[in-house]
Amino acid sequence: MARSSQQAAPELPRSAKKAIGELFHPGPHAVLRGELGLVGVPGVIYTPAEGLGLPAVVFGHDWLQSPTRYLPLLRHLASWGIVAAAPASQRGPVPSHARFSADLRATLDVCVGVRLGSGSISVDRRKLALAGHGMGGGCAVLAARDRQTYDQPIAAVATLAASETYPSCIDAAGEVTVPALHVAAGNDQVSPLEGNAEPLARAWGGPSVLRNLPKANHLGFLAGRGLLDGLLAGKPHSGTARIAGALLTGFLLRELTDDDNLDELVTGTLKRTELLHTH
Template sequence: MASAKQIVAELGRPGPYQVLRGELALIGLPGVVFTPAAGELLPAVAFGHDWLNPASRYHGLLRHLASWGIVAAAPDTERGPFASHRRLANDLRTALDVVSSVRLGGTARGAAVSVDPRKLALAGHGMGAGAAVLAAAAPAHTTRVQAAGEPYWESGSEIAENRGHVQAVATIALSESRPSAQDAARAVHLPGMHVAFGKDLVAPPAAGAEPVAAAWAGPSVMRTVKKASHLGIVEGRHWSDLVLDGKADLGVLTTVKALLTGFLLHHLNGEKKYADVVDGAVKGTDVRVYRESSTV
C-alpha cells in the first residue's frame, strides 16, 4: 500500500475526470455544483463556506474533488455578519438531498450524472465546518422551533435512522458555532477528519477543531497543518480578508485537497488504498487519533 506521503502527492494533482459546473439556484438554492462530465451512482459532498465568504472562493477545491469523481455542491447562503449556523446546516442537507435525488447535467453528447444516495458526506471551512457538524448531528426533517437552551440535535437510534445516508464528515479550520458544534459532535457516530491550521488566529486548534475531535462519537482524527493560517484554502481576494486573519496559500490548499479527496474516496467509495491519508505521516502536519475503529 502506498504511504500517506505518496497518496498526498497523487491526490494533490487533478484527477482523471473532465469537470462540469452547474448552479444550485436552478432548484431554488443559491450555490454551485461541480460534477464529473459523466458517471453513475457517484459519491457526493456538500461543502459549507466560512463566515462572510462566498462559495466562489472554494471553486478550485470543489473542481478538484469533481476531477476525482466526487460531486461537490456548495450553498452560497448565510453570508452576512449575522449568518445563522443552523440555517447553513439546513442548506447543506438540502444540497445533498438535491444532488442525490435528481440527475445532474447531461447534453446531447452525453448522459447526465447520478449520485448514489448511500455515498454522501458533509464538509466545510470555518463557520461552514461547524455547520457541517450540526448537519450531521441533526435529522434532516427537524424544523420545529426549540425551547431556549434545548439542543439542536438528537442522540440514539432515531438520529441514525433520520440522517439519511451521510457516511463521513470533514472539518477544516473549524470555528465554534451556535448551537455548539462541540456539543453536537457527541451525537455524530460517523468517521470524522478534522483539519486544523497551526497559525490560525480566528479558530485556533485548541479552541476549534481539538474539542470537537475529542467529543466526536465516531472514529475521529485531527490533523494540524503546522504553517497554515485561517484563510489558507480560499482563492482570490475578498473584502472579508480585512476582517479575518490569514491569507491564501497554494501549498496549504494542495495539501487539503489531497487530504479531503483521499478521506472521501476511502469512506464513500471504499477505496482502501487511500486509508493512510487519514492518519498517516504527512510532511508539515501533525496527526492525532482520538477514536479509531476498523472504519477509520
C-alpha cells in the first residue's frame, strides 16, 4: 500500500467540558469483578476484561465505610482500562492509619504480582497509583510516601475529601514528588477544605492540583446508604459521585497512560468546580 505524502494533523487537546462529558459515561472496556481475599487481602478488584501491561489504582475507603460504597467508581475506572482494587481492612471505629496504608501498598503488590482474570490480564509496575476518600485519601498519601522511601514505583496520587491521619499525611505530603489531584467538598463538615485538602495540596512535594466541588458534602462521593451515615454530616449524592469519578478517571488516564489530551480536564476551567491551587 502506498504511503500518503500528507501527514495526519496532530490531535488537538480536548476541552475540559468535552472531556468530562465523555468521562461521565462508562468507557469502552467490558469489566470483570474479583475478590482480593482469594490472594490473601480482603477486598474487591475490578479489571478490564482483558489486557496486558495495564495501569492500576488502589483505592482506600473512608472511616467506617466499606469498599462496597465505591463499587460504581471502581467499575467506572475499569471500564476505562484501569485495574481498580480496594482493600476492606481497618473498618472499625478506631482504625490504624499506618496499617491501612500498609494494606494499600500490599494491594498494589498483589495487582502487579498476580495474573488477573483467567491469566490474560496483567499490570505494569510503572503505571501504579494510589487514591482514596476521607481517611483512605490520607492513608493513600502515607502509602505513597512509604513506597518512595523504599524506592518502589508509584506514578500518581489522588484524594477525595482527604482527612488528616496519624501519622500526619500533611507532614508526609512534602516527601511525595509524583503528580497529585486533590478534590475537596465545599460543604464538608467532616474534613473541611481549609484544614485538610488545602494544606495537603500546598505541602505537596511534586505537581499538585486542588479542585473544589462547592456544593458537595463529605458523603457525596459514596454510593448507596449506610447504617452509620447519620453519624456524619451529609449524604450520598449521585452528581458529586459522577463528577468526582470523571475527574479521577481523567487524571489517572493522563498520568498513567500519558494522555496529554486530558490536560484541560485536570487544570482547566470546569463548571460546578473551582480550581483553587496548582503547582
